[in-house]
Amino acid sequence: MEVLGSILEAVGDTPLVRLTKVAGGVRATVLAKLEMLNPGGSVKDRIGLRMIEAAERQGLLRPGGTIVEPTSGNTGHGLAIAAAIHGYRCIFVMPDKMSQEKIALLRAYGAEVVITPTAVPPESPESYYRVADRLTEEIPGAFQPNQYFNAENPAAHYDTTGPEIWRQTDGRITALVVGVGTGGTITGTARYLKERNPDLLVVGADPEGSIYSGEVHPYLTEGIGEDFWPDTFDPSLVDRWVRVGDREAFRMARRITREEGILVGGSSGTAVVAAVEVARELGPDDVVVVILPDTGRNYLSKLYSDSWLLQYGLTDRPEVLRVEEVLQAKHGDMPSLVTVNAHEKVRQAIDVLQEYSISQAPVVREAGVDVTQFVGAVHENALLDRIFRDPDALQADVAEVMGPPIALVEFDEPIEVAFEALQHGPAVLVVKAGQALGVLTRSDLLEFLAHRRPA
Ligand SMILES: Cc1ncc(COP(=O)(O)O)c(C=O)c1O
CATH class of the missing domain: 3.40.50.1100 (Rossmann fold)
Structure with a gap:
């Protein structure tokens, strides 16, 4: 039987995966070590x-x-x-x-x-x-194990992470990129690998705000960067620092998840931004290994939440969507404006609603799109109500049974304006320079929102 004695034996031997999308256009090979696949979900x-x-x-x-x-x-x-x-x-x-x-x-x-x-x-x-x-x-x-002082921390990486990378790359690694918290990972791994290849380029990926690469101030990326120098970190092993802001790190983390299918935390974003920056300067024979320390499951309510990013100013406000776009997005062969004439009979109006499978239509005095001609509206609910009680109403003029005209919304207003108007009525008439462009209903807006590509 192929069985482990306990889950602890499942720690380590994590795979190395080539990053293709987020490292696109880079000549060097960029490989990610997937530490989130440890049983506890991280390098730790x-x-x-x-x-x-x-x-x-x-x-x-x-x-x-x-x-x-x-x-x-x-x-x-x-x-x-x-x-x-x-x-x-x-x-x-x-x-x-x-x-x-x-x-x-x-x-x-x-x-x-x-x-x-x-x-x-x-x-x-x-x-x-x-x-x-x-x-x-x-x-x-x-x-207190104290990961900031405990020599077992870097030693664990010297004994496992370093040898794994050397073996997995057949000794071809030329650059190692690691986010630095306690420094245990970078110190142990780089020490082992530099003993094998003294020319190895070791890059520390550091959040903006961490002491390692500049001025100290609060930041949101978790797990890496410090405001003091821990004993477990040997900075002499680092050849170069790349400083990465929260916004860039989170954006990259989300790209890694969406484009590479690897669900990662923010510190992986930091490390990959640094890896890609370094890899850009390297040649086709170079092999860059970047460590992805933890899973994105820890951050579903943070960097994977659009409202959280907005709250911290880490994403651009969503672009303003205009009413005209909703109108343009309406599908099908349906004309965007179907009207009923005020002098037509109710029976004809019902035929029009049925022909286009619509539940309401504006009523015009004269055919055309000039808004001054829009004098009312017919709605199937109101028509049914009337005809059920008085079948003779089928012969009446539309003008006799129509309701008030539907609300007007300018074509270049934000969709919030249409949304507000649709709270009070089932449809709005979109207008440009005094001319009606079309009718938007609640279901048009709903369909538009449902099929819009997320930013
Ligand atoms: C999410 C995450 N990334 C990276 C690291 C950095 O690893 P090290 O402490 O070995 O420098 C940590 C450490 O806590 C972490 O939690």
Whole structure:
């Protein structure tokens, strides 16, 4: 039987996949290492078990002990899986910018989650680092793996991620691109690979606002960039930094998902923007490996939510749609304007409605499109009501039974104006320079909205 002893054995050996669409027009080969395929959905599975087993060996963690860790979620997930199997209590401390999904997920494994404010310096007693330190001191038998200081973090990547990439590329990798959080991934992987090939170009992908590549200020990309220099990071291994803003990172993450079919988080967007920028300068023999650290499932209510992006000003306001576009989008052979003459008989008006399968029509005094001629409207509901009670009304003039004219909307008004008018009546007459262009109904607007391509 081909069976694993526990899910922990499923960590690592993630595939390397060529990026074709988002790296289009680039001569170098760009390969993505899919770390979201680890069982916990991120690169951090690689370090969770490693840090726990080392602590057990050193006697820092004993049966019944508690694991306390400041983490943005992914390390917590890796630790929670290992702790569930090894039977430890887990407390995770994280800043309040982290997504609800990440918090709920840790709680699903039975972990406790403590939330702290994001906008405080790391040395503040309220920062998630300091709160985690305090809990570790106060809880008997507590151990803090501390991914920012734990040498097992880069060592895990030196022992697994690096060798995997070397093997998977047959040693042909020429550039490695990694987003840097604790620096564990880039440090361990680059150290291994540079020992094999000292000419390897190592690129750090960094969010705008992180200390590694410039001025520090808040940003929204999760998991990478820092406001201090962790022990687990060896910056001497980085040959070049590429700084990427939230907007660009999220846009790229969404493209990777939609065009490559790989559901990724924001930090993967950062890394791929950097990889493509570097790859553009390289030749056809170059092989660029970019690490995609986590899954987009963690961010469905964030970067994959259009309203969230709008709220943070990370996407352009949707373009203004005009009433005329809705009219132009109407399908079929139907003329956009079907009218009934006020002097026609009701019976004829009904025939017109049936011929075009429409439920209403404007009534004109004289044939033509001049708006001054639009004196009323007939609607099948009103006609039925009238004829049911008085069959003789079929012989009446339309002028006798018609209702008030339908509301006018200028062709260049935003569709919100038509929407508002359609709240009060079933149709609107679209007008340009005093001439009627056509009728828009609720179902026309609905069909237009349903078939419009998303931005
Ligand atoms: C989503 C995400 N991407 C990238 C990283 C960076 O990895 P490392 O901490 O090894 O530098 C992290 C780390 O937390 C992460 O959560």
